[in-house]
Amino acid sequence: MAFKDKETGKWVAQWYEPNVYGVNKQKKKRGFKTQREAKQYECDRNLKKQGNLQMSMKVFVEQYFQDKENELKSRTKQNKRYMIDSYLIPYFGDMKMSDIKPAQIIAWQNEIYKKNLSESYMRMIQNQLTALFTHATKIYDLTNNPCKKVKRMGKDDKRSLTFWTVDEYKKFISTVDKSDRYYIMFEILFWTGIREGELLALSKSDIDFYNNRINISKTYFRANGQDMITTPKTKQSVRVVEIPVFLKEEIKEWCDRQYGLPDNVRLFPVGCRAVQNKMRRQIEKAGVKRIRVHDLRHSHVAYLIEKGVEPLLIKERLGHKDIRITLNTYGHLYPNKARSVADLIDNNHN
Numbered sequence: 001m002a003f004k005d006k007e008t009g010k011w012v013a014q015w016y017e018p019n020v021y022g023v024n025k026q027k028k029k030r031g032f033k034t035q036r037e038a039k040q041y042e043c044d045r046n047l048k049k050q051g052n053l054q055m056s057m058k059v060f061v062e063q064y065f066q067d068k069e070n071e072l073k074s075r076t077k078q079n080k081r082y083m084i085d086s087y088l089i090p091y092f093g094d095m096k097m098s099d100i101k102p103a104q105i106i107a108w109q110n111e112i113y114k115k116n117l118s119e120s121y122m123r124m125i126q127n128q129l130t131a132l133f134t135h136a137t138k139i140y141d142l143t144n145n146p147c148k149k150v151k152r153m154g155k156d157d158k159r160s161l162t163f164w165t166v167d168e169y170k171k172f173i174s175t176v177d178k179s180d181r182y183y184i185m186f187e188i189l190f191w192t193g194i195r196e197g198e199l200l201a202l203s204k205s206d207i208d209f210y211n212n213r214i215n216i217s218k219t220y221f222r223a224n225g226q227d228m229i230t231t232p233k234t235k236q237s238v239r240v241v242e243i244p245v246f247l248k249e250e251i252k253e254w255c256d257r258q259y260g261l262p263d264n265v266r267l268f269p270v271g272c273r274a275v276q277n278k279m280r281r282q283i284e285k286a287g288v289k290r291i292r293v294h295d296l297r298h299s300h301v302a303y304l305i306e307k308g309v310e311p312l313l314i315k316e317r318l319g320h321k322d323i324r325i326t327l328n329t330y331g332h333l334y335p336n337k338a339r340s341v342a343d344l345i346d347n348n349h350n
Helices: 035-050 057-067 074-092 102-113 119-140 166-173 181-192 196-200 245-257 272-286 295-306 311-318 323-333 337-349
Strands: 011-018 024-032 213-216 219-223 226-230 239-242
Touching: 011 035, 024 035, 057 074, 057 119, 074 102, 074 119, 074 219, 074 226, 102 119, 166 181, 166 272, 166 295, 181 196, 181 245, 181 272, 181 295, 196 219, 196 272, 239 311, 295 311, 295 323, 311 323
Parallel strands: none
Antiparallel strands: 011 024, 213 239, 219 226
C-alpha cells in the first residue's frame, strides 16, 4: 500500500517481490508527488512480477534489461539504455505494452523525424523499439507485435562510409610527433583496422613480437567515470591480427621506451575522448577531410579492398561475427566485380 512520507511530504510505493531464493521481500520506491502515481507504480511492479504486459513500457524496460543481464555487454547496455531513455520513454513510457498500436508507432516516428537525426541513428533508435517488442513477443507471449506492421525508420546508410586514402593518412600522420604516443596509436588503428576500444585495452603481453601479431582478447570503455576492461564485442572479436614488420618495430620501440611498465598494464592509458580530440587537432593541422576515429577502421578496409584482399580475410581480420556484416558494410567498395567475373569467363573461353 502506498503511504505518505511525513518528513518529505512525498508518496512512497511499496510492494513484494521474490528474491533469487523465491522468498518475498518488501520493496519501496520514494518520491512520488501523488498517491495515484505511487499506486500506479505498485500496480506496474505487480504486473511485472506476473509477466503481464498490461505493465507500462518504462517498467517493461526494467524487466528487459534484467532478462538480458548476462547477455548484453556493459557498453551495449549503456548505449541501449541511453537511446531508450532519450527517445522511447518520453513518448511511450506510461503506455501499456499491450496497448501500443502500429498507428502510435507511426506517430512516434513522425516526431523522431523532426529531430533531424542521421538516417543511421534513427535506424538504431528504431531497433531498440523492435528489440523490446520482439522480447515481449518471444518471452511474454505478446499476441501482436506492432513493429511488424510498420515500416522501419531510417536506414543503415552503408554507402556513406567516410575514410582516408593512404595518401590522406600519410599527410595526417606526418603532423604527429613520432615520439608522441598518439603516433603509434594512430599507426596501429590505420594499419590493423582494430577497434578503438581494442587498441585502448592493449598491454605489452598482447603483442607477439616474434611472430608479428597482436592478440585481441579484450576491449576498453569508460562508464560512470570508471575505466572498464571487458571481453570484446563478440566471440569472433577474440582474434589474432597479423601486423607488418615496420609496425611491429614501431610498437617495440614504443614499448622499450616505457621503462618498467608491467606486461599486463595498458600501453595507452587514455580515454576515447582524448584520442578524438587529438585526432581533430591534427586533422586541422594537416588540412585533410575530417573523419572519426572509427573511420580509421573503414580506411584500413578500403586499403585492403584496393589491394584485392578477399572479403572472408577481411571478416577474420576485423573480427566480424558474420561475413554478411562485412559484405553489407563494405560490399559497395568492391567496384566492377561483376564485370571482372564476366571478363574472366570471356578470357578462359577464348
